[in-house]
Amino acid sequence: MDMGDARQIIAQRAAREISDGMIVNLGIGIPSLVPDYLDPSISVFFQAENGILGMGPTPKENTDGNLSNAAGYPVTLLTGGSYFDSAVAFGMIRRGCIDVSILGALQVSASGDLANWIVPGKRVPGVGGAMELAYGAKNLITLMTHTEKDGQPKIVEQCTLPITTYHCVKKIITDLAVFSIIGGKLRLDELMPGTTLEEVRAKTGTTFYQ
């Protein structure tokens, strides 16, 4: 399975976590692919931390330089949506108004610690809104490929990368499996089609229960 396929498989599975009437925030990377797989019969409002509630799809033409998502790509506004400033946007996030926050991750620990903002000396994206999304969302789901390109596991006993937020991740969806973190313990919920328990055990950097 190439990386592109893996990302699509993860996004497709993540879409099933979203149900009718939810308020959802999607991070950049794999989470941005999730809307492509949503059940078209449900109504969802996407929140973007640059000041939109009710974000709609990429416009086919006539992009507006003053209307983008948090990653800087052009979007539209759904009926009933609203624009607001950054303090209001993060007020909603910290206050717990987001039903599901779906973030990309670099590492997640067995107890739900999230590392997704910096690889010292290599990538310096900065933390953006991830700390507050991790703090405030009712449900925090992380999406990532199960391992690094070199095979290193990303689900680990203790994160080696700088932490974004401790004890925040509730669910991990990878191209191999779906895990929950309950009471600080990692539980395997599902194997993705074509995966075996042995493979997941081998490629996961920590123990888990079922």
Next chain:
Amino acid sequence: MDMGDARQIIAQRAAREISDGMIVNLGIGIPSLVPDYLDPSISVFFQAENGILGMGPTPKENTDGNLSNAAGYPVTLLTGGSYFDSAVAFGMIRRGCIDVSILGALQVSASGDLANWIVPGKRVPGVGGAMELAYGAKNLITLMTHTEKDGQPKIVEQCTLPITTYHCVKKIITDLAVFSIIGGKLRLDELMPGTTLEEVRAKTGTTFYQ
């Protein structure tokens, strides 16, 4: 001089403290009479802490139940005025955007302490916005009759009533005199027409310089 005349004389003198282009907040009581004496050739924006910048005069008819000043009386809005919420209203006040705040007072001390929110066991109005106006305004002027009805001085060495804000008053205008407080010391600036220095000395509860 009866109390009504005294109040008008104080308001008339206070109006001279307001010049073209100023942003002004007026407290309840005597300060609310000041606009009647403003030079009609100047442009001033009155701010009201219930959410108006550019407050206009009392409407002659068709009062609007949702448009009042901070004392609950109907007002209008000038061209270029705006409505906003209470946090924005007090943000402006604390941030120093008000050029002159004119408040009523119960007592003012020689060093500029203001007491104007409670007479224990008697009047319990509550502090309202006075503490923040006293804290934030570039210039704080207090208006009051020079003495209580029973002759007790209101300008005192130390306030006996609970303090609103310490060291905040810059100017005191009474029916007898105008004082400044400079470097923590009380200075007599003017005698009101018909008053003598001896009378002001006799009716002031602290020493002052000239």
Next chain:
Amino acid sequence: MPLFNKVTTYETIRPLFFDGMTLLFGGFGGVGSPPGLVDCLIESGVKEVNLVGNDAGFPWIGMGKFICLERAKTLIASHIGSNPVAGELMNQGKLKVEFSPQGILVERIRSGGVGLNGFLTEIGMGTKLEYNKPRVTIDGKEYMYEAPITGDVSIVYARKADTFGNLVFDKTARNTNPYVAMAGKITVVEADEIVEMGSLNPEEIIVPGIYVKYIVPSEGYNWKWIWEMPDKLSRNAPPAK
């Protein structure tokens, strides 16, 4: 978008109120307080309520009507001067009043509403309004800590609400309402006008509907200006409604 329809009846709202609850209410001197929801609160019969709002209204306007019934246990407000009954109850020990500077109070409500843990200020330090609030020293300078406020239920008045709960307000009836709307575990809006989603300009929405749980239609208020009252500040002033 059927799931985003939050319009309901006062009958649905009444059971949300409970004895001993913390209730946040919008309004400034009664202007911008939701008249129908105050009546609904009164009809619910609840008592020992902990109230948080700008002021005690007038005896016949805003939350003043409820306070006069002696069913509020505590009140955090910036002033109660317009409601002498509140002053009487305070002096009789029947209503515990905590005074807060007006802008500090709305910031405390905002702090709770935006999920922060309170703030520091110099305002009120050394005065009776300090109560027992903690002091904090930062870089050698002392400040007073103001705690965030949230409530079990918030009641809010809006000029217009769409069915999702996006709100716009009317002139000085906006006042504390946007922050009260953010700070309630359950926020109920009384709106003069309820419109379809898409009817409000998305740039002009003051409170996004995400904060709103229920919307009820207003039947309007019917109070008089204070100088129109025969006996202005008496508890016996005839209630207009």
Next chain:
Amino acid sequence: MPLFNKVTTYETIRPLFFDGMTLLFGGFGGVGSPPGLVDCLIESGVKEVNLVGNDAGFPWIGMGKFICLERAKTLIASHIGSNPVAGELMNQGKLKVEFSPQGILVERIRSGGVGLNGFLTEIGMGTKLEYNKPRVTIDGKEYMYEAPITGDVSIVYARKADTFGNLVFDKTARNTNPYVAMAGKITVVEADEIVEMGSLNPEEIIVPGIYVKYIVPSEGYNWKWIWEMPDKLSRNAPPAK
């Protein structure tokens, strides 16, 4: 109301910038950053500037253009990932970057802008983003103190300004601009459209003109979306202007 006319030229603004100043700027990924005022800042020749804003923009959009000239000394921002030049300068020790969680940063700017003395939060505690921020214990629970931010000059982009400086914004170009406008000792607005007082609906004004000192007309931006760029994140990407 002639005294309330704040419209001026870029020539008047240029001398407001000075070496070593603290400059606050609105914008989120360049969207809502004032393009003409960034150019004006560049033309002013100032250096060693302490910048505060949501992010480092892109190398050819927003404050990114100025950062690429190596005339910023420090930057407080939530991320710099969209401007690899900023990352290079940071790694070379030429630009000192303090990362702040995005919403915490805008609250710090707001805290300065509304005259409060900072706030408490749990967000970021125990992470590298704590730096040496003071911890405060309230009722037995520990929080991190976040200090207020103010600036010597704030530069802001608005959709419309009236001549008094009342502002309305455009969609996601609003972002941090309202708070940046409040937090500058001197606030300069670049507006797409400048209108007479009375042209804006007083209910829809987002920033009252009281915060604004100067207004300049925008000549618009001329940047491209990131995927339209031939060499997306390179410092050599052709500036559109």
